[in-house]
Amino acid sequence: MSIAFDACPDDDELVALAAGSADEADEGRLLAHVDACGACSARLAELEGATRATLHALQLGGRETPVGYSPPSRRDEAVPGYEILERIGEGGMGVVYKARHRRLGRLVALKRLRSYAPSPEILRRFLREAETFAALQHPNIVQIHEVGEHDGRPFLALEFVAGGSLAPFAWGRPAAPKEAATLVADLADAVHHAHCRGVVHRDLKPANILLQVPDDRPRPIDSLEGVAPKITDFGIAKWIEGSAESGVEDWSTQTGLLLGTPAYMAPEQLSGGSVGPLVDVYALGVIFYQLLTGGHPLGLSGSESFHQAMMADREPEPPSRVRPDLPRDLGVVCLKCLRKDPSQRYASAAELAADLRRFLAGRPILARPAPLWEVAWKGAKRRPAVAAALVVAQGALVVMAFGAAWYNGRLRDALRSTQAAERQAEANARTALDAHSQLVEQVRTALRDAPATRNLRRGLLETAVAGLRNVTTADATAPRLSRASAHQLLGEVHWELGRAGEAIAEMDRCRAVATALLAVDPALADARDQLALACRRLGIFHLRGDRPDLARSLFREALDVAEAWLKDSPDDPRAELAVIEGLEHLGHAAHWVGDFAGARPLLERMLAMTEVRIAARPDDPRSEPLLGKALDLLGGVDESLGDLRSARDKYRRALDLELAAEVRREDRDRAAGVDRTPEGDSAFRNIIVSLNNLALIDLQLGDLPKALAGLDAGLERARRWAARDPEDVQRKLDLVEALGNRGVVEMRNLRFAAAVPFLEEDWNLLEGLRAAGKLAGLPIYGLERRDEIADNLAICRLADRAAKDEAVAWSAPERIAPRVADARMALLLAEGRKAAAVATAERLAAYHPEGAIGWLVKARVCSQRVESFEAETAAGLLDASVQALGRVYDLSVAPPRRRELETDERLAAARRSPAFAAVLARAPADKDAPGP
The missing domain is CATH 1.25.40.10 (Tetratricopeptide repeat domain)
Structure with missing residues (x-):
């Protein structure tokens, strides 16, 4: 497809373009020429700075009013809710005003269609632009505040950017190299953000880049230092295949129109070929070239069309030749963007941004100049006679240079290929993590199985954090x-x-x-x-x-x-x-x-609603897991209230549901040929929880073999669950719970030595998390559970010795001394040595700790051990328990609250004492006393 351009338009045409009164058919041709012609661009900028009255006078020029022109009326400018301040621009579809939102006081750029009866294509294009703005949230992309309609015409309220466009810096005003590199790097980040969301701009040019400057900077600005560029005008943007909007009709490609500004169009775009993200990389290269040199890469003049330059196979003059003081690396980066073959450009805008930031940081860039043989070949095509003479005179040298360049080029290509693959993998993962939570989970799942990818996975998640921060900080x-x-x-x-x-x-x-x-x-x-x-x-x-x-x-x-x-x-x-x-x-x-009365009606309603949902939507995969959770939680309430058999029934039903669902998932995967392990599914964790809950109930009901079998099954699953993703803190905490439960069962079975390996592993796991800083903000695990495991481990190591020598118990720290004594009593009673056990119980009743923690532990142990002895010893332990609780409230600055005293199973016997009421009266009220 070829495009012909006329010579420079006359002043009347430029005046009409500045006034917004040019015919729509002519406007595209004029804008394309102006963008490619420095002289006309400067003249248009001068005219656009004139007042509307001046432009009107220039248009009249002693003649009749031009056809189609009418000064803007109040009806044209009025938009409810906005105060129109001034007209600030014209576009192919509409007019842009500077306006103020009356209620919020916010300045906006208000864009309206110029026509009251736009064609369906123009209207669709305008609304599509609104959808595109709404899909992109990046600090370097103009943000959309509102989409509305008034008087039959739609409007967009966009972020107002006060610094004007980049156009004045694109012709004849080279920018400082670092300022240009910083600005283009920011633009490349924004373009990559758009590409990640399936949007190709297709019309990147200086006029479509606005400059946000600090409020204290004078206008007009004379440098790009501290300026934040913002891309605007997505009127001809294209949603690429695979994006959320790719199925929406793209009328611009179906009508055979060639949209864009030719001076900034990549060769494949100009020829009507496939248009993808790399056309925007090419356009960034043109903009970068202009900022560095003040001219167009192909040296266009006002009388020459871009198409003519392209057809002449003209190559950009290296920026360092145009501007000798320019750093060589910036010229290399710029020329890589401008390669005619898309495969030789940067693979993404993100790679362009990364290379520019390497330059800004003083590090080597990855881009390399074109090989010598390629430069020679292109020169020969432009000047065949000179090239022939050089071939004859220096044939041997050319062959050697060609061979060396070819070999080195292969090495560089291999290195770049590896680096590009690594960068692309990171970019793809960042895109997924940045765009959709569903894709985040897919990346997590894909990288969980291979130990070698754990560091990569963490790196990708950190990359996601950086990308998501860009979304949250945009507007x-x-x-x-x-x-x-x-x-x-x-x-x-x-x-x-x-x-x-x-x-x-x-x-x-x-x-x-x-x-x-x-x-x-x-x-x-x-x-x-x-x-x-x-x-x-x-x-x-x-x-x-x-x-x-x-x-x-x-x-x-x-x-x-x-x-x-x-x-x-x-x-x-x-x-x-x-x-x-x-x-x-x-x-x-x-x-x-411990608010069981408040918990039960909530969970019973959850159970009823879930059963109704399953009946109405039996194929909904979310309903059955919720039913399992309802049963599991209600089982917990029953357990806390002492109804162990009802709790066991609910736990058993929940576990059966979860196991059956797991079998169905595995059958479906097998039938579909999907190789997926169940450890990646949260339902796998629910089974671990249910196995442990059921096992602990069996233990309380005295069925030790069944309890051990359930805990072993849960622990085996917990190990698989944690091994699937060692970087996941929650998975490790689940293993902490399983190991702790397994150790506690051995303690209750009085097999203290057998409990030690489980508790040691538990301690090492939790201590590793603490040392790595993973328990910050988790006092249950960082403090309470950690102390509990340490205490249990110490007790297990002392228990068998204390059974032989009572002094071992009383020499232990006071926070565990009563519990070591309790272990001694349990072992003595199991051996039939009742008298020795009674003697220890009496010494426990007389034990006098120093701190509140020691007294609380004594109160709990005495209460728990009441049922093990006959009346006199039992009564002494009961009195000692209540008295110890009183000492807790004498000494502690944060004693147990009322609800804890009322629900702590370890104090069940103490609550039967008449003296307990006096202790309860001293307990502070609960923070959430009103209940849920």
Whole structure:
């Protein structure tokens, strides 16, 4: 396809173009010429700086008013909610005004279609531009605030950028090399952001790049230092195959039109060939060349068309020849962008940005100049006679140079190929992690099995954090679902990487953005879903951090949001699911703090709703796991209330559901030829939890063989679960729980030596996490559970010795001395040495610790051991337990709260004492006394 350009337009045509009154058919031709012609570009800039009255006078020039011209009217400019300040630009489709949002006081660039009856193609293109702006959120891309319609014409309210366009710097005004490199690197980042979301701009040029400058900089600006470029005008952008919008009709390619500005079009774009992301890399190269040299790469003159230059097979003059003081590396980077063969350009805009930043950091760039043989070949094509003489005179030298260049080129190509493959893998992963949470999970799954990829996986997640931060910081004043989702995903990734504080901060930001969205549109279902999810996840983080009161308030907020949503949209399955999950988490938190009366109705409603959902949607894969969770949590309430058989029945039913679902998934994978291990699925973890719960109930019911079998099965699964992804903190914590349970069962079976290996492994695992800083913000594991494991391990190491020598117990630290004495009593009673056990019990009753912790441990041990002895010894232990609790409240600055005293199983016997009421009266009220 060829494009012919006329000679430079006359002044009347440029005046009409500046005034916005040129015919639409002529406007594209004029703009294309102006972009390629320095002289006409300068003249147009001069005219655009004139007032509307001056342009009107120039157009009239003593003649009749030109056909089609009319000064802008109030009807043209009026848009409800906005105060029009001035007209600041014209485009192929519309007019752009500087305006102020009346309510927010925010300055915007208001873009309107110029016609009251636009063609369907123009209208579709205008709305498509709005969709494209909305899909892109990057600091170097102009952001969209609103899409609306008034008086039959749509409008866009865009971010206002006060510094004007880059066009004045593109002709005859070379920029400082580092300033140009910084600006183009920022542009390349933004272009890569667009490409990652499936958008090719196709019309990158200085006029479509606006400059954001600090408010204190004078206008017009005279340098690019400290300037932030922002890409605008996505009117002819194309959604590439594989993007979310790729299925939408791209009318511009179907009508046979060649859209874009020829002076910035890559050869494949100009010839009507396939248009992909590398056309934008070429356009960035042209812009970079202009910033470095002040002229076009092909040396276009006002009387010469871009097509003529391309057909003459003209190659860009190296920038360092045009500007001798230019750093050589920048010329190499620029020329790599301008290669006619797309495969010889940078593979992505991200690679271009990376090379420019290597230069700015003083490091070697990866790009290399064209080989000598290629330079010679292109020169020969331009000057065949001279080339023939050189071949005859220097044939041998050329052959040697060619051979050396070919060999070195092969080595460089191999190195670049390896480096490009590594960079592309990182870029692809970053794209996936940055764009969709679903793709984040796919990357996690894909890299979990191979130990060699663990560091790479962590690196990719860190890359995701950096990419997502760009999304969340782009126009941070405007609440958007994409920003909320980005904050959520950042929170999830931070949590997975063991950074609890950052995870909570990001999830809180997600909650704030979703709340702001609902303040604007209370019925927005996606925002309701996002807010409920953010509150649930934030509540889980706080629950893990042993902040149950805060967690309960967040779970209550999540449930309230979901309940209101379901009331407004009773047929929306997402709303129903949000209510079920809200009930699950609020019920779990109530159980966590011992509020069994508050937990039960929530969980029973969850169970009923889930059973109804399964009946209505039997193929919904999310329903059955929720049923298992409901049964598991209700079993926990039954267990806490002492109804062990009911708890066992619910745990057994939950486990059967989970195991059956696992078999079905494996059958489906096998039938589909999918090689997938179950350890990648969260359902695998649910089975671990259910096995442990059921085993501990069996232990309390006295069925030790069944308990050990269940715990061994759970531990084996927990090891597989943790080994699948050693970098996942949560998986390691699940193994911590399984090991701890297994050790505790051995302790209850009085096999203290057998418990030691489990507890040692448990301690080493948890201590490793603590040393690596992975338990920050997790006091349950960093403090309580760690102390519990250390105490259990110390007791197991002392128990058998204490059975032989009572002095071992009383020489132990006071926080474990009563428990070592308890182990001695249990072993003595098991051996039938009752008198020795009674003597130890009496000494325990008389034991006098120094600190509050020692007294609390004594109170619990005495209460637990009451049932082991006859009346007199039992009564002494009971009195000692209640008295010890009183000492706790005498000494402790943070004694147990009322609910803890009422629900602690270890104090069950003490609660039967009449004296217990006086202790209970001293207990501080619970923070969340009103309940859920």
